[in-house]
Amino acid sequence: MEGFLHEPRALFHGKALCVVQPGSVQDVAAVLALCHETATPVVPQGGNTGLVGGQNPSPDGGAIVLSLTRLRALREIDPASNTMTVEAGMVLTDVQAEASRANRLFPLSLGSEGSCTIGGNLATNAGGTNVIAYGNARDLLLGLEVVLADGRILSDLSKLKKNNTGYDLKNLFIGSEGTLGVITAAVLKLFPKPQSVETAFVGLASPRAALDLLGLARDMAGGEITSFELIPRLGLDFVLGHFDTRDVLAKKFPWYVLLELSSQSREGLDARLLALLEAGSARHIIEDAAIAASLEQRQNFWKLREFLPEAQTLEGGSIKHDVSVPIADIPIFLEEVFRAVSYAVPGARLVPFGHVGDGNIHCNISQPVGADRQAFLARWDEINAIVYEIVLAHKGSISAEHGIGQLKRDLLPKVKDKVAMDVMRAIKQTFDPKGILNPGKVL
Structure with missing residues (x-):
């Protein structure tokens, strides 16, 4: 069971009665019905890539771990409605690949996409590098299938974009980290696959310049901006020092932006990116920039961003x-x-x-x-x-995309509105009166 009991950063390590790996939604329902009857705590888990301990059991060892990784079927792809219905245990890269085979794009993309599961992505409302264009996981969902604490199956696998029939229950489960129910399947939004992608690595003097560049890019490229990632020179040095990567620009600059544009048109995007960079240079926003001339160069640009977390660990x-x-x-x-x-x-x-x-x-x-x-x-x-x-x-948030889990649970009441906390507790009590679902997480 060891691989199920701790998370990637080893900040949390728990114990469990057992690991249960159901193979169908009916199996999940039977397990939860039994756990509800016996008041046995249940810790739902997807790919176990979360960084706040939301998917790991506590050290007391009284819970079961409910792993959803066997629920990985593609139930349907509907190109006409631009939707796909997948089970919660499907790995994110497999979701992306199935969409691509249908000549569609599922745009959720993050560093752990080779091992995280779509159920976990939805349970934590995952973000990633394409949020600027497509939104968080919540924005990519149309319908949901969830098993409740007592084993009942809430089936709302709707493909409808317009459906004003009472409370939008599915959104209660997105970002709830398995504390209200166990997600078993979802209807996801698909998008036309981009016909052209252009990527630039831009040297800047400051974060203020990055903000100016973002404003200019919005004016000149609008919805074609799909990624806009800030990287400090120190972080770049970490990556270059620990991985087989290479610097992009001839000179060093204090800050960089990895900028990517995508278009449904096969032609013209390269000219629009070049015009954007030239305008940024003319306005003294940009110090220098390089445009990827090949897939290999584009991949090298992205490595400089994607290796940053691991490079920090090595430092x-x-x-x-x-x-x-x-x-x-x-x-x-x-x-x-x-x-x-x-x-x-x-x-x-x-x-x-x-x-x-x-x-x-x-x-x-x-x-x-x-x-x-x-x-x-x-x-x-x-x-x-x-x-x-x-x-x-600055009226910001202490958790942008990783969730609350165990790491920030005790801090949450200090930063969140008191009435909001009361409402959250009331919702938890309604959905999980015995408190068996992922106890000690979020609340």
Whole structure:
């Protein structure tokens, strides 16, 4: 059972009575009915890639782990309605591949897509690199099949975009981290497959310049912007130092943006990207830029972004923050975090990166060079408090896309509206009166 009991960063390690791997929604219903009858806690789990401990059991060992990985069937693809119906255990890359075989795009994309499952993506309302164009997982869903705590199956696998028949129940389960029900299948939105993609790696002087570039890109490219990722030079150096990658631009710059445009037209996108970069240069927003001339170059650009989290781990202790602030506040937010953290931990290395287009910055802090890793990580709560205070001052969120799980459960009541917390507890009591579904998570 070991692989089911801890998460990728090894921050949480639990025990379990057993791991149950049902092969159908009827199996899931039977398991939950029995657990409800016996008041046995159930911890739903997908690909076990979550970073806040929401998918792992507690150390007391009194729960079962309910793994959904055998529920991986493609039930239907409907190109006319641009939908696909899949089971919760299907790995995200397989969802993307099945959509592609039907000449469609399922745009959810994140670093763990080779092992995370669509059920887990929905249960945590996953984000990723394409949110600027397509939204979070919630925005990619039309219908849902969920097994409730007592074993009843709530079946709402609707393909309809317009359906005003009372409460929209499916949205209660998106982002609930398995605390209200167990997602077993979903109807997902599909999109036309892009006929052309253009990717640029842009050198910038500051996050303020990145924000100016985003505004210019929106004016000139609009809905064709599919990714806009901020990368600091320090993070780039981490990646270049630990992986077989290569620098893109001839000179070094303090900040970079990985910009990608996609279009349904086969022609003209390259010219629009070039015009955008030329305009950015003329307005002294851009220091330098390179456009990927081949698939290999594009893949190298993306490696520089995708390897960032692992490169940080290889650099020693890293205290991580998945936060969001209003897009306009990103530059001043980063300045304030840098000053406050540098004062508290002289020599700490700030490595903020992520999705500028939706305000989600992974504001990670690496240990000073030569510092003791464990001594640095022992200050996790202290550094969290510093960063979260600044986040809240900017009316941001302490969890942009990773969820609450165990990691932020005790912090949630301190930052969320009291009435909202009361409503959440009431919903939990209604759906799970015995408290067997993923206890100790979120609430």
